[in-house]
Amino acid sequence: MKRKNRLSKAAYVEGILAGDRLVLSRAITLVESTNQADLALADEVLSDVLPHTGKAMRVGITGVPGVGKSTFIEAFGSHLTSNGQQLAVLTIDPSSQKTKGSILGDKTRMEELARDPNAFIRPSASGSTLGGVSNKTREVMLLCEAAGFDVILIETVGVGQSETLVHGMVDFFLLLMLAGAGDELQGIKKGIMEMAHAVVINKADGDNLKPAKRAKVEYQNALHLFPADPSGWVPQVKICSARDKTGIAEVWEMMQKHSEQVTTNGFLQSNRQAQQLSWFKENVQELLGSKFYRSEQVKAELEILTQKVKAGEVPALKAAHQLVDVFFGG
Amino acid sequence: MKRKNRLSKAAYVEGILAGDRLVLSRAITLVESTNQADLALADEVLSDVLPHTGKAMRVGITGVPGVGKSTFIEAFGSHLTSNGQQLAVLTIDPSSQKTKGSILGDKTRMEELARDPNAFIRPSASGSTLGGVSNKTREVMLLCEAAGFDVILIETVGVGQSETLVHGMVDFFLLLMLAGAGDELQGIKKGIMEMAHAVVINKADGDNLKPAKRAKVEYQNALHLFPADPSGWVPQVKICSARDKTGIAEVWEMMQKHSEQVTTNGFLQSNRQAQQLSWFKENVQELLGSKFYRSEQVKAELEILTQKVKAGEVPALKAAHQLVDVFFGG
Numbered sequence A, B: 001m002k003r004k005n006r007l008s009k010a011a012y013v014e015g016i017l018a019g020d021r022l023v024l025s026r027a028i029t030l031v032e033s034t035n036q037a038d039l040a041l042a043d044e045v046l047s048d049v050l051p052h053t054g055k056a057m058r059v060g061i062t063g064v065p066g067v068g069k070s071t072f073i074e075a076f077g078s079h080l081t082s083n084g085q086q087l088a089v090l091t092i093d094p095s096s097q098k099t100k101g102s103i104l105g106d107k108t109r110m111e112e113l114a115r116d117p118n119a120f121i122r123p124s125a126s127g128s129t130l131g132g133v134s135n136k137t138r139e140v141m142l143l144c145e146a147a148g149f150d151v152i153l154i155e156t157v158g159v160g161q162s163e164t165l166v167h168g169m170v171d172f173f174l175l176l177m178l179a180g181a182g183d184e185l186q187g188i189k190k191g192i193m194e195m196a197h198a199v200v201i202n203k204a205d206g207d208n209l210k211p212a213k214r215a216k217v218e219y220q221n222a223l224h225l226f227p228a229d230p231s232g233w234v235p236q237v238k239i240c241s242a243r244d245k246t247g248i249a250e251v252w253e254m255m256q257k258h259s260e261q262v263t264t265n266g267f268l269q270s271n272r273q274a275q276q277l278s279w280f281k282e283n284v285q286e287l288l289g290s291k292f293y294r295s296e297q298v299k300a301e302l303e304i305l306t307q308k309v310k311a312g313e314v315p316a317l318k319a320a321h322q323l324v325d326v327f328f329g330g
């Protein structure tokens, strides 16, 4: 965002609270900027809209590429908006950093939703954890909530680290899968299945319907063996066809049930508070780390020490002490 | 450790490499010390023995309290030593920080092993991640390897964060469970099942044998649905009775098979290198964080900001900036 395109703080805040999509978009760009002045203004805008956040249902959705996330979001989103809900879709696509290709592909797959006045689709820069632009999806989510969206859907690919990030910012985490797991599952990261509030088996259509039903039973049995969720929620398994738009309403009903349960038993609030605090701590660690790893001396020493640790010449702990001493001039 | 009890570097190194248990014990105490001079010496000792590490099989074992970890280790350990193996058992017990009670309890449950000249049992201070003494189990493991142990068994309780720590330092991660999961599983942390190379169902004796066999089939089916391990290893499910010492040999055979597989396909080496590097990075983060959170100004501001973030008065990101600015005087 060029400086001359920056609005005043009041203009951002008023525009967001009025649900003005254009202002919201520009506020998101501001939050995702790397310019210090932009970020300072973004901080203030966020502070001002903060009291107006927290009312949306926050949903994360993940799955390997090709499982049908975009198609599912198109079907699910249209179901929601036709039920009078306002929906924001944020996508974190690590691959988009380089090519931007998949986002374009997604836009064509979410054609209906992209034209829907009650939907708002926005790809989110995936960012990096160390030394670079950090991921701002959480801040973007808050802006969208302040703008009045009822449901925020955050999509990510289940093969990297972003799904842990997303799990840490949503109320409901959905894993989209395919029947005949073997091959397709290779890509999913370990630990993701256990984080899911629901496993939804997509492409349950045509010849795939029977295997999908069988897989549903298998996953149901498997999830029963998992540790219980602290919220008291028992992970569900559903089947759907994003293409044929079957099973979509059931997924939405399940989410509403979950929402009711965690609102009633107080878990929603305590969980969000805990998420907020760990997000604070993570940001501190990241800011510290980014100051640290930006130092030229640290960079030079890091390269040397990494080689030595790899070769087994220096114990990791000693190497860490040496690197930190370089920074603090000890 | 009092200063006067400190040995010379050469005495530590020679003693460790000669397999002298008394010197090993004192070196471990040195590594776990909070005294700066001790730690500097410990760093040097570690550096010197480093070329003699890496030859042991590193095994992690976890499970909820009462599942039978200590009893299992007694049976498993005796099986190993009677087969000519030298075994070191390190236990990380978060509860022991306060009471030290459970360690005592363990000692009585590992009576045979405690008297076994080929076994070495050592509780490891669980440490804390921020601002305190950090966990030194990895360094202790290296000392034990240099002292010539063939197998290092690291025990922890599967209800906190230590099992992720342990998973990050071993070659084989074993989850001990009970049949009739429901109740007992409540305590296990999410994500642990997916990290396990094997689930071993203990107390498969008496009336429990049948349910254990049934549980074995269930878990086998469930683990098949999990994402594949990058090593190519397929998680196994076994049953055993630590009390009756049945099924113990099978567990050991399984571990040997795993060891063979990952040695042959090169995963062992690449995994250990990756573990080493992330341990280096984690130590850097921890040292940075500990310098940071020890600052009096940071402490004071942290308290205020935590309340504000909790109350939703300040966005987490802004709070993080403020806290970091306090430290760097920005």
Ligand SMILES: Nc1nc2c(ncn2[C@@H]2O[C@H](COP(=O)(O)OP(=O)(O)O)[C@@H](O)[C@H]2O)c(=O)[nH]1
Binding pocket: A063, A064, A065, A066, A067, A068, A069, A070, A071, A072, A109, A202, A203, A204, A205, A240, A241, A242, A243, A244
């Ligand atoms: N048969 C069938 N195909 C589907 C379904 N959902 C998505 N697809 C197809 O699967 C492919 C990948 O879908 P996409 O939504 O781009 O997956 P993503 O990579 O997870 O976003 C496309 O060719 C879709 O048309 C479904 O429910 N049934």
Ligand SMILES: Nc1nc2c(ncn2[C@@H]2O[C@H](COP(=O)(O)OP(=O)(O)O)[C@@H](O)[C@H]2O)c(=O)[nH]1
Binding pocket: B063, B064, B065, B066, B067, B068, B069, B070, B071, B072, B109, B202, B203, B204, B205, B240, B241, B242, B243, B244
């Ligand atoms: N029946 C039976 N009891 C066992 C077995 N293993 C352990 N126990 C009992 O279970 C209780 C807890 O065992 P312990 O080894 O202390 O468990 P830990 O807390 O996981 O270390 C003790 O009373 C043991 O005697 C087993 O294989 N069969």
Ligand SMILES: [Mg+2]
Binding pocket: A069, A070, A071, A106
């Ligand atoms: Mg897509």
Ligand SMILES: [Mg+2]
Binding pocket: B069, B070, B071, B106
């Ligand atoms: Mg025990």
